Amino acid sequence: MQRRSSTGVLVSARRLARWGRCVAGFVLLNLSLTFASIWPTLGVRPSGELSVELALCVVALIVVRRHWDGPSRTALRWLAGGWLLLVVGRYVEVTVTSLYGRDVNVYWDLQHIPAVGSMFAAVADTWLVASATVALLAGVIMSYLITRWALGVVADATKVRGAQWVLGSVAGAVLVLSVAQPLGMSVPGAARVASPVAAVYARELGELIYEMSGAGVRDLGAPPVLSSDLSRVRGADVFVFFLESYGAVSWDRPELATPLAASRAEFEADVRETGRGVASAFVESTTFGGESWLAHISLLTGTEVRDPATSVRLMAQERDTMVKLFGRQGYRTVA
Structure with missing residues (x-):
């Protein structure tokens, strides 16, 4: 009787340990593809x-377990390597977006990597470069081993029918949520699905092909010709200020324009009394509610820029700008 009881306790302990490892591996894999950036740091x-991606992976592991007796060790190694690529993609995506306010553009951004590497090598001591290289390699190896372990324990848990049912139910719920969320359907609680990392790679591949074909540069169109001699402002200091405001509504809407009428009239009178002149006009911004730098670069280059991809493409070219125009006319430019 005592022997049976001991055996039962041992089996229960093993089962509990397997569930514990499965939960830990599942949570770890989920965290590895859903983390967010700590602005303004690299953390x-x-x-x-x-x-x-984890939901799809779990479904695939269950299918493989039922039809082919589970993934082999070699398959898990390859899966861990692919998963590590997803982790890197997630890190680059959230970090670049947080720090620079735009998506990664492989075609244009990779062109600056050699220059950045050369700069780092030139200013850093040899021991620092070596230490950073060793730390990077150690981090990659450690990340791979942890990922391989997590995938292994989740795959091992699928040997049990009960675990298959639980994991499959969780994965199915996540997949349903991933479809409902973009459609604006209400979901229970605060559950949200992170943007798929695979979609980031697909987007970058599409952009890379697009840029390498030359279509991106052609779509910008010919640069405007800036040939003014600036005679109308000759001898004057010229300052261009970008104000974070969309002021047209204060003229178009009576409930805003009426209370401001008196102060505007007073301002106009003050300008005339001091012998100054003011000229103003409405300018249609290329953006609204954010990303104001797109409007700034549109004004400075004379090229309509409405999205970050066009901005990156434009910044990578040698085009004439308002700043260069003033420089050619003898102005000391600061921009």
Whole structure:
């Protein structure tokens, strides 16, 4: 009787340990593809979101377990390597977006990597470069081993029918949520699915092909010809200020224009009494509610820029700008 009881306790302990490893591996894999950036640093933090890639991976592991007796060790190694690429993609995406306010553009951004590397090598001591290289390699190896372990324990858990049902239910719920969320459907609680990292790679591949074909540069069109001699402002200091305001509504809407009428009339009178002149006009901004730098670069280059991809493409070219025009006319330019 005592022997049976001991055996039962041992089996229960093993089962509990397997469940514990499975939960730990599942949570770890989910965290690895859903973390968010800690602005303005290179650090990351948990976001509380769910990974659609993990849900698809779990479904695939269950299918493989039922039909082919589970993935082989070699398959898990390859899967861990692919997962590590997803982790890197997630890190680059959230970090660049947080720090620079735009998406990664592989075609244009990679062109600056050699220059950045050369700059780092020139200013850093040899021991620092070596230490950074060793730390990077150690981090990659450690990340791979942790990922391989997490995938292994989740795959091992699928040997049990009960675990298959639980994991499959969780994965199915995440997949349903990933479809409902973009459609604006209400979801229970605060559950949210993170943007798929695979979609980031697909987008970057499409942009790379687009830029390498030359279509991106052609779509910008010919640069405007800036040939003014600036005779109308000769001898004057010229300052261009970008004000974070969309002021046209204060003229178009009576409920705003009426209270401002008196102060505007007073301002106009003050300008005339001091022998000054003011000229103003409405300018249609290329953006609204954010990303004001797109409007700034549009004004400075004379090229309509309405999205970050066009901005990056334009900045990578040698085009004439308002600043260069003033420089050619003898102005000391600061921009």
